[in-house]
Amino acid sequence: MPALLRDHARVAATLLLFGSIAPMRLIAEDWTQFRGPDGQGHSTAVGLPTHWSTSEHVRWKTPIPGKAWSSPVACGNQIYLTTAVPTGKTHSLHAVCLDASTGKILWDVTVFDALVPSVANRIHAKNSHASPTPLIDGQHVYVHFGAHGTACLTTEGSIVWKTRALKYQPQHGSGGSPVLVDGLLVFNCDGADLQFVVALDAATGKIRWKKERPPCEEAKRFAFATPLVIEVNGRKQIVSPGAHMVIAYEPKTGSEIWTVRYDGYSIAPRPVYADGLLFVETSFDRSVMLAIRPDGEGDVTATKVAWTQTRSIPSTPSPLLLGKDLFIVNDAGIASCLDAKTGKPHWTHRVGGKFSASPLFADGKIYLQSETGETTIVRPDREHFSEVARNNLNEPTLATPGVIDHDLLIRTASALYRIEGR
Numbered sequence: 001m002p003a004l005l006r007d008h009a010r011v012a013a014t015l016l017l018f019g020s021i022a023p024m025r026l027i028a029e030d031w032t033q034f035r036g037p038d039g040q041g042h043s044t045a046v047g048l049p050t051h052w053s054t055s056e057h058v059r060w061k062t063p064i065p066g067k068a069w070s071s072p073v074a075c076g077n078q079i080y081l082t083t084a085v086p087t088g089k090t091h092s093l094h095a096v097c098l099d100a101s102t103g104k105i106l107w108d109v110t111v112f113d114a115l116v117p118s119v120a121n122r123i124h125a126k127n128s129h130a131s132p133t134p135l136i137d138g139q140h141v142y143v144h145f146g147a148h149g150t151a152c153l154t155t156e157g158s159i160v161w162k163t164r165a166l167k168y169q170p171q172h173g174s175g176g177s178p179v180l181v182d183g184l185l186v187f188n189c190d191g192a193d194l195q196f197v198v199a200l201d202a203a204t205g206k207i208r209w210k211k212e213r214p215p216c217e218e219a220k221r222f223a224f225a226t227p228l229v230i231e232v233n234g235r236k237q238i239v240s241p242g243a244h245m246v247i248a249y250e251p252k253t254g255s256e257i258w259t260v261r262y263d264g265y266s267i268a269p270r271p272v273y274a275d276g277l278l279f280v281e282t283s284f285d286r287s288v289m290l291a292i293r294p295d296g297e298g299d300v301t302a303t304k305v306a307w308t309q310t311r312s313i314p315s316t317p318s319p320l321l322l323g324k325d326l327f328i329v330n331d332a333g334i335a336s337c338l339d340a341k342t343g344k345p346h347w348t349h350r351v352g353g354k355f356s357a358s359p360l361f362a363d364g365k366i367y368l369q370s371e372t373g374e375t376t377i378v379r380p381d382r383e384h385f386s387e388v389a390r391n392n393l394n395e396p397t398l399a400t401p402g403v404i405d406h407d408l409l410i411r412t413a414s415a416l417y418r419i420e421g422r
């Protein structure tokens with residue numbers, strides 16, 4: 001097949017056939033969490049832009065105070081971000097809401113007026129104090145700042161609850177975003193000292209369950225991954241990658257369903273899942289792609305890993321699964337298309353640049369955003385690398401882009417852009 005998903009009806013059908021069971025409804029205009037409605041980088045929007053610059057096809061550009069690499073999320077006519085604003089020797093942590101039509105900041109709420117003093121404030125040069133992406137359920141916005149706290153706000157900006165009850169020391173700052181499932185807000189807390197997964201009551205912020213990671217003899221046990229909710233044989237699982245292992249948890253109690261062990265830490269990519277296979281990247285020191293059959297129980301390392309691939313696997317960007325193919329771009333700018341059933345590469349191509357943002361699929365095209373603000377648009381072709389266009393905002397962009405209506409939301413180091421499509 002020279003190209004996948006040539007028309008929009010086939011795009012929607014493919015997402016329904018191969019997409020995971022999303023914790024929220026799949027609506028193209030509502031970009032409700034990290035990597036969109038299904039958490040896997042898919043959008044059903046059409047008419048997205050293919051050409052832009054800092055002055056062309058920019059509906060609006062709004063400066064955002066502070067430094068943050070959380071991705072934008074959107075619901076209806078509102079867009080939400082988090083940011084960290086320097087305040088003396090510390091930072092205040094904010095939730096920000098913008099009008100989607102005009103880009104005007106509707107409200108800017110200081111959720112926490114300072115970082116937690118007992119938490120190490122040193123972060124990686126590519127990180128920020130507000131890197132986890134917010135999550136929307138239609139009436140509430142959940143914001144997460146790692147060990148510096150978590151909160152729930154109304155969509156009008158009133159704080160419903162906030163908590164700093166979880167104590168651990170992050171390594172290089174925080175990065176993993178939360179997921180919402182069955183009234184629970186779940187996220188990973190994989191620090192340098194302690195590693196656990198926690199579920200908060202989404203209505204109150206109280207801890208419903210907290211599960212420590214199994215013992216690990218490796219020195220480096222920190223990670224930054226975002227869980228993914230899937231459904232296997234009618235049973236929901238919270239798939240949670242951590243250092244040296246990925247674990248599936250039962251949502252209601254947090255009990256472990258299965259575990260796969262590997263060599264790898266500082267995990268950042270979010271898994272993807274479809275057609276009976278789960279795909280996990282192991283990050284550092286050398287990233288490996290694992291295809292896992294998530295229908296087992298206990299330690300299934302020896303029995304449920306369908307294949308592994310070591311060639312040009314990302315350490316930071318998440319994979320993109322489209323039908324029978326995986327599309328990836330690694331941190332060094334090498335893009336690949338892998339056969340999802342076997343892991344065999346169909347092609348590998350050097351795009352150029354460095355990458356942290358995860359790929360986006362929308363309107364029959366894949367959007368690859370580099371760390372310098374260049375977006376390369378390609379067709380999901382399994383036979384060869386097929387470039388459509390390149391566009392550059394000429395500013396650092398480590399946040400994964402979002403979608404609203406027919407437009408792109410791109411966050412740079414200083415601003416949020418709404419790039420117009422049709």
